[in-house]
Amino acid sequence: MDKGIHIEGLSKRYGEGDTAVEALKDVNMSIAPGEVVGLVGPSGSGKTTLLKCLGAVIEPTRGRMTLGGEVIYDSAQGGWKTPDLRALRRDRIGFIFQAPYLIPFLDVTDNVALLPMLAGRANAASRSRALELLQALDVAHRAKAQPSELSGGEQQRVSIARALANQPPVILADEPTAPLDSARALAVVRILNQMASQYQTAIIVVTHDEKIIPTFKRIYHIRDGSTVEEAGEGREIS
Amino acid sequence: MISLAGRDILHSWGKFVLTGVGLGLLIGATLTMAGVYRGMVDDARVLLTNSGADIWVVQKDTQGPYAEASSIRDDVYRGLLGMPGVAQAANVTYLTMQVRHGDTDLRTMVVGFEPGQPGEPGYLVAGRRLLRGHFEAIADVKTGFRLGERIRIRRHDYEVVGLTRRMVSSGGDPMVFIPLKDAQEAQFLKDNDAITADRARTAANPALNRPGVPGLLDAVTASQTINHSVNAVLVKVGAGDTAANVAQEIRRWKHVQAYTREQMEEILIAKLIATSAKQIGMFLVILTVVSAAIVAFIIYTMTLGKIREIAVLKLIGTRNRTIAGMILQQALGLGLIGFIVGKISATLWAPAFPKYVLLETADAMRALVIVMVVCALASTLAIRAALKVDPATAIGG
Ligand SMILES: Nc1ncnc2c1ncn2[C@@H]1O[C@H](COP(=O)(O)OP(=O)(O)OP(=O)(O)O)[C@@H](O)[C@H]1O
Ligand SMILES: [Mg+2]
Numbered sequence: 001m002d003k004g005i006h007i008e009g010l011s012k013r014y015g016e017g018d019t020a021v022e023a024l025k026d027v028n029m030s031i032a033p034g035e036v037v038g039l040v041g042p043s044g045s046g047k048t049t050l051l052k053c054l055g056a057v058i059e060p061t062r063g064r065m066t067l068g069g070e071v072i073y074d075s076a077q078g079g080w081k082t083p084d085l086r087a088l089r090r091d092r093i094g095f096i097f098q099a100p101y102l103i104p105f106l107d108v109t110d111n112v113a114l115l116p117m118l119a120g121r122a123n124a125a126s127r128s129r130a131l132e133l134l135q136a137l138d139v140a141h142r143a144k145a146q147p148s149e150l151s152g153g154e155q156q157r158v159s160i161a162r163a164l165a166n167q168p169p170v171i172l173a174d175e176p177t178a179p180l181d182s183a184r185a186l187a188v189v190r191i192l193n194q195m196a197s198q199y200q201t202a203i204i205v206v207t208h209d210e211k212i213i214p215t216f217k218r219i220y221h222i223r224d225g226s227t228v229e230e231a232g233e234g235r236e237i238s
Numbered sequence: 239m240i241s242l243a244g245r246d247i248l249h250s251w252g253k254f255v256l257t258g259v260g261l262g263l264l265i266g267a268t269l270t271m272a273g274v275y276r277g278m279v280d281d282a283r284v285l286l287t288n289s290g291a292d293i294w295v296v297q298k299d300t301q302g303p304y305a306e307a308s309s310i311r312d313d314v315y316r317g318l319l320g321m322p323g324v325a326q327a328a329n330v331t332y333l334t335m336q337v338r339h340g341d342t343d344l345r346t347m348v349v350g351f352e353p354g355q356p357g358e359p360g361y362l363v364a365g366r367r368l369l370r371g372h373f374e375a376i377a378d379v380k381t382g383f384r385l386g387e388r389i390r391i392r393r394h395d396y397e398v399v400g401l402t403r404r405m406v407s408s409g410g411d412p413m414v415f416i417p418l419k420d421a422q423e424a425q426f427l428k429d430n431d432a433i434t435a436d437r438a439r440t441a442a443n444p445a446l447n448r449p450g451v452p453g454l455l456d457a458v459t460a461s462q463t464i465n466h467s468v469n470a471v472l473v474k475v476g477a478g479d480t481a482a483n484v485a486q487e488i489r490r491w492k493h494v495q496a497y498t499r500e501q502m503e504e505i506l507i508a509k510l511i512a513t514s515a516k517q518i519g520m521f522l523v524i525l526t527v528v529s530a531a532i533v534a535f536i537i538y539t540m541t542l543g544k545i546r547e548i549a550v551l552k553l554i555g556t557r558n559r560t561i562a563g564m565i566l567q568q569a570l571g572l573g574l575i576g577f578i579v580g581k582i583s584a585t586l587w588a589p590a591f592p593k594y595v596l597l598e599t600a601d602a603m604r605a606l607v608i609v610m611v612v613c614a615l616a617s618t619l620a621i622r623a624a625l626k627v628d629p630a631t632a633i634g635g
Contacts, residue, residue, distance in 0.1 A: 048633060057553065057630035089629075090555025098634060101550045105249035110240060117239045118555050146249075162554070174633055 003069040003169050004202040005031040005054070010063030012049050012225075023049040024060070025225040033169065033200040036193050038207055038232060041222035047206045050222070051172050054204070055093055056085045067092050068169025068202075090118055094163030094171035094201070098178045100155035102147035108134065108158050109143045115165035126165075133161040136198070137191060153184045157191065164195055171196075171203040182211045189215050190237045242551075242560065243567030246544075257536050258572055261529060262579020265609060268525040269584040270591070272601045275511075275518045277594035282506040284404045286499060288360040291472035292481040294497045295327075295488060302495075303332050303470040304408050304502075305510040310494060312422070315471045317492060323479035324488075328355030329468040331421045334407065337381075337414055338390035344381060346414045347407035348391060350421020356472035359415055365400035371417055376400035378412035380592075391416065392424045408510050410593040418468070426465040526612060529576075534616035537569045541620035545627055552629035562621045566614060573613035577606050 012024040023046045031037050041047055052058040054065060056072065059080070065073040072081055072088060082088055089095075102111045112130035117123060134140040137157040142150055150158065156176065163171050173192065177185035189205070189212045196203050207213065217234035220227045247254050285304070294303065295310070295318060302308020318327040331350035336343040351357035353368045359376055365385045368374045375396040377383040383398045390396070396416060405413040416424075437459055441447050447455045473488070473496070475481050481498040488496040497505065541548070548561060581602055588595040 052630050052633055055553070055630075055633060057628070057633065086552070086555045086557060089553060095553055095633070097550075097632065101546060101632065103547050103551070105242075105246040106240075110245070114240070115554055118557075118560075123240065 003033045003200070004035065005029065005170055005204065006064075006066040007050075007054070008064045010050070010053060010065065011061045012046075012053055012058070013061045014049075023225050024053070027063070027222075027225070027227050029220055029227060029229075031202040031204060033202050034197045035218070036189075036196050036203040036205060036216065038205050038213060038216035038219040039222060040207060040213060040219060045222045046225040047222055048174065049225075051174055051204070051206055054170070055095065055172050056080070056088050090115065091166055092168050092170060094166070094168045096156075096159055096163045096171060096173035096176045098175040100147070100152075100159040102155055102158060102162075104147055106147075107143070108139065108145050108147065108150070111147060111158060112161045112165050115162060119166055130161065130165065133164055134158070136195070137161050152179060153187065156180065156184075156188055160188070160191060160195065164199060164201070167199060167201075169200075169202060171201050173203060173205045175207055175209070176205065177207065177209050177212055185209060185211050186215070186237050188212075193237075239560075241567070242564040243571065246564065247568060247571050253540075254572065255575065258575030259579050261532055261536075261572060261576030263583060264525060264529050264532065265576050265580025265605065266583035266587070267580075268522060268529070269580055269597060269602065269605055270588060270595060271518050271521050271525065272605070273584065273588055273595035273597045274591070274593060275515055276596035276598055276601065278408070278410075278511045278514060279507055280596045281404070281406050281410070281594050282408055282511065283503065285406070285408070286502055286506070288402075288405055289330075289357055289472060290360060290474065291356045292475040292499060293473040293485045293488065294502050295471040295473055295492075296469070296495050296497070298493055298495050300495060301505050301509065303330070305505050308469050309467045310469075310471065312466050312468045314492065314494060318471060318473060318488065321484070321487060321491070323475055323484040324473055325476035326356055326474035327471050328352050328357055329418055329470075330357040330472055331418065331425060331469045332407075333421065333425050333469075334409070334411060335391060335424070339381075339383060339387070345411050346377075346381060347409075347411045348421060348424065349413050349415045350418040350424075350468070351415055352418050356474050359400075359402040359405055359413075361402065362400045363403050365398070367400060368415070368417060369399075372420055373397065374399045374417070376402055376415040378405045378414070379403045380406060380412035381414065383414075389414070391420075394420065394424070396420075404594070406594070408506055422465045422468065425467075526608065529609070530612045530616045533569060533572060533576075533613050534619050536572065537565060537617050537620040538623065540568070541565055541624050545624075546632070548624050548627045549629055549632035552627060553632040558625050561624050565621050565624055566617050569613040569617035569620075570610055573609045577609050580605075 007027055007029040010024055010027040014021040014023055039047055053060045062075045109127055109130050112133055113126035116126035116129050134143055137160055139154050139157045142154055147155060177188050192203055214233040214235045215237055216232035219230050219232040221230055296302035296308035297310050300306045300308045312329050315327040315329055318324050333348050335348045337346045373394060373396050375398050377398050379401050383389060385398055387398045388395050440459055441455060446458045475484050485496040485498050584597055588597055
């Protein structure tokens with residue numbers, strides 16, 4: 001089994017009895033390392049629910065999830081494989097949100113270096129790792145700035161650097177381009193593609209964004225909790 | 239790992255310092271209240287020390303002369319002088335009076351004493367001791383009187399010839415020392431109308447104004463206008479005798495009460511200022527509660543303002559312990575700023591207080607510990623709120 005993302009028969013039900021909502025119904029997905037796939041669907045279709053399950057912040061009702069070659073959840077074998085979901089998120093999953101959500105009281109470098117530090121790496125090593133990523137994302141010249149001093153696009157690139165900081169096999173991006181204009185949105189997608197191939201990361205991008213949908217080579221459509229795989233246009237980003 | 243709390247404090251130091259200063263002023267007020275109490279205790283001790291006495295002899299069954307009215311005959315001291323172990327014994331009077339100074343009245347404690355005897359102010363900061371037997375005064379600097387000024391006590395004018403300091407009554411009134419005879423007279427001095435009326439009343443009493451006994455009325459009138467009472471006799475014990483033993487002998491043989499220095503301190507501190515101490519204690523409790531409420535409120539609102547960041551921190555794997563530690567350190571940091579500001583402001587404003595404020599280092603250290611404990615407790619509210627934050631909220635809807 002390769003080191004991407006594999007989801008088999010994943011279901012999630014919110015609530016019990018009459019008020020229960022089947023947010024995910026028997027979802028199957030596979031994303032290879034280095035691949036960026038889009039996850040699109042109408043409002044209420046279950047996109048965020050899927051990200052939360054993969055992100056180990058809510059527990060699925062049924063199914064199996066494999067991240068980076070390791071089963072992290074299997075309902076047939078007692079659920080989560082590790083009791084320490086925090087460490088799982090820290091070491092194996094990168095998160096990118098709709099807004100950058102940088103920590104306002106840490107400078108750009110430490111916003112990125114915080115993750116390796118939380119994982120127990122020394123400050124100096126963590127910071128040089130952060131600088132490396134900031135360089136790759138072309139924001140190294142703002143390394144000492146406070147997040148509030150950065151433009152929206154720069155902030156989003158810093159948040160991408162943060163997601164990559166612990167070299168996770170997987171990145172989950174929740175509408176990462178929503179607040180950005182067309183050019184900036186495409187730039188973010190280009191960066192995600194670059195990073196995916198450079199670091200062999202499997203990336204899921206949840207999006208509504210018509211500007212970026214044509215760029216995916218593969219797209220999962222989700223409707224009422226069920227996914228359908230579809231080939232994307234895979235348009236080159238100039 | 240970097241200190242998240244420290245970074246946050248540095249980032250929003252303006253808010254932090256402002257809050258810390260506000261808290262600090264409150265802590266300063268608290269320290270000052272404690273200082274007021276310490277000052278009262280110290281005033282009492284200085285009062286006892288400066289009187290130069292080993293034993294206070296007062297009216298039987300009273301706790302005079304400071305805590306209760308006491309009156310004894312002014313010849314008792316002669317009997318005391320004859321007792322073994324008594325080296326010196328001298329009459330003193332204490333009376334709270336308004337002293338006229340220019341156009342204003344000042345509340346003082348007027349002390350009557352005999353120069354060279356116990357009861358004389360221990361040392362002078364300016365001027366000289368009393369040399370003439372009448373109408374000279376030594377005043378505590380707190381009165382604001384200056385050397386050479388004339389002050390009026392009842393019907394007589396006195397010249398201020400000396401100044402002393404740290405001589406205040408247990409009520410905080412500065413003392414004015416005058417010769418014993420003047421003080422005795424001042425205690426009983428009536429205005430002219432009252433004297434005329436008294437004489438007429440005595441003359442109208444057939445028992446005191448008998449036709450067959452010439453001179454009786456004059457003798458009675460004279461005895462009424464002379465005051466043979468003092469408030470206490472101060473005794474100095476000779477070398478080789480203990481105050482406790484001598485006091486016991488005095489109590490046994492004379493119909494008076496005698497207190498040693500320790501007993502006097504007990505009366506002044508444990509009884510006389512006990513109510514004030516409780517009053518101040520209440521204040522301290524309230525100020526502590528208010529400070530705690532402020533810290534709790536500030537830290538809580540600061541934490542609520544960071545809910546989003548806390549959710550992100552949790553999502554990317556920050557431990558609860560780290561987040562709780564961050565909030566706790568911020569609360570302690572706030573407490574520390576508050577304590578420093580409080581200590582400095584209390585030190586700066588203490589001399590401006592009318593009564594002596596004694597700021598003890600031990601009290602400050604105790605306050606520091608209490609501030610830190612209170613801040614730690616106050617942060618629990620915010621910590622609980624932070625720990626309840628669901629990392630899933632960072633992902634959004
Ligand atoms: N905590 C919850 N409790 C109960 N029902 C929930 C909860 N979260 C989501 N749902 C329901 O699950 C379904 C899927 O929700 P989800 O948030 O995954 O949709 P989404 O695809 O992210 O929508 P949008 O594009 O609007 O963000 C919806 O019907 C929603 O009402
Ligand atoms: Mg959603």
